[in-house]
Amino acid sequence: RKEVEQDPGPFNVPEGATVAFNCTYSNSASQSFFWYRQDCRKEPKLLMSVYSSGNEDGRFTAQLNRASQYISLLIRDSKLSDSATYLCVVSPQGGKLIFGQGTELSVKP
Amino acid sequence: NAGVMQNPRHLVRRRGQEARLRCSPMKGHSHVYWYRQLPEEGLKFMVYLQKENIIDESGMPKERFSAEFPKEGPSILRIQQVVRGDSAAYFCASSPEGLVYEQYFGPGTRLTVT
Numbered sequence: 500r501k502e503v504e505q506d507p508g509p510f511n512v513p514e515g516a517t518v519a520f521n522c523t524y525s526n527s528a529s530q531s532f533f534w535y536r537q538d539c540r541k542e543p544k545l546l547m548s549v550y551s552s553g554n555e556d557g558r559f560t561a562q563l564n565r566a567s568q569y570i571s572l573l574i575r576d577s578k579l580s581d582s583a584t585y586l587c588v589v590s591p592q593g594g595k596l597i598f599g600q601g602t603e604l605s606v607k608p
Numbered sequence: 609n610a611g612v613m614q615n616p617r618h619l620v621r622r623r624g625q626e627a628r629l630r631c632s633p634m635k636g637h638s639h640v641y642w643y644r645q646l647p648e649e650g651l652k653f654m655v656y657l658q659k660e661n662i663i664d665e666s667g668m669p670k671e672r673f674s675a676e677f678p679k680e681g682p683s684i685l686r687i688q689q690v691v692r693g694d695s696a697a698y699f700c701a702s703s704p705e706g707l708v709y710e711q712y713f714g715p716g717t718r719l720t721v722t
Contacts, residue, residue, distance in 0.1 A: 531709045533709070540645065540697060541715065541716070542699055542713035542714060542715050542716055543651065543699070543713055544713070545710075545711075545712075548709075586650070586651070590709055593656070593663070593664060593708065594639060594641065594656050594663070594664070594703065594708030594709065594711075595641075595653045595656060595664055595666070595667075596641070596643075596651075596653060596701075596709075596711065597653065598643075598650045598651040598652070599650060600649070600650040601650055
């Protein structure tokens with residue numbers, strides 16, 4: 500079993516749509532959780548950290564359920580510029596980041 | 609404030625040669641991490657270093673790979689006797705003291721082994 504598993508893509512959605520990505524992780528001792536974005540296999544960029552209480556940044560909402568070991572990302576009113584691969588990232592401790600395979604999103608006009 | 613710098617951006621090596629990848633962290637950052645992304649796969653952690661110390665090398669292949677972060681100069685990821693399976697994008701990240709999860713990534717070095 501992979502340490503971090505994500506929905507397989509690609510997701511093809513029209514502009515303005517709401518899209519949700521899911522992720523599960525296997526290590527219950529994991530301490531920190533993030534969503535990164537990667538464009539065309541360039542360097543990954545931090546989109547947002549994920550907290551148990553849930554957090555929102557503009558059109559993006561992230562949720563963490565520690566009991567189920569489940570992380571989600573919701574994108575509302577999607578834009579063409581949201582097209583990218585979204586990476587679910589978990590860190591057990593000490594700075595090591597464990598990346599999921601990524602889910603590709605393509606937003607069409 | 610310049611970001612994380614990596615060079616070269618593209619590197620072509622023949623099988624059996626050595627590859628040296630360099631990473632200069634962001635100014636003020638004392639932690640460096642190396643990750644590898646094989647074609648069609650996700651990023652995989654390789655090694656975490658501080659100045660003159662290897663903190664976690666649990667993701668490094670047992671043979672041919674080594675990394676260092678000397679007191680002066682960039683961090684170096686060295687691959688000896690490269691094979692075709694080493695072809696990948698190698699990303700370096702850095703973080704400030706005390707904030708190991710706040711990692712900023714460089715543009716990567718794309719290694720092609722022919």
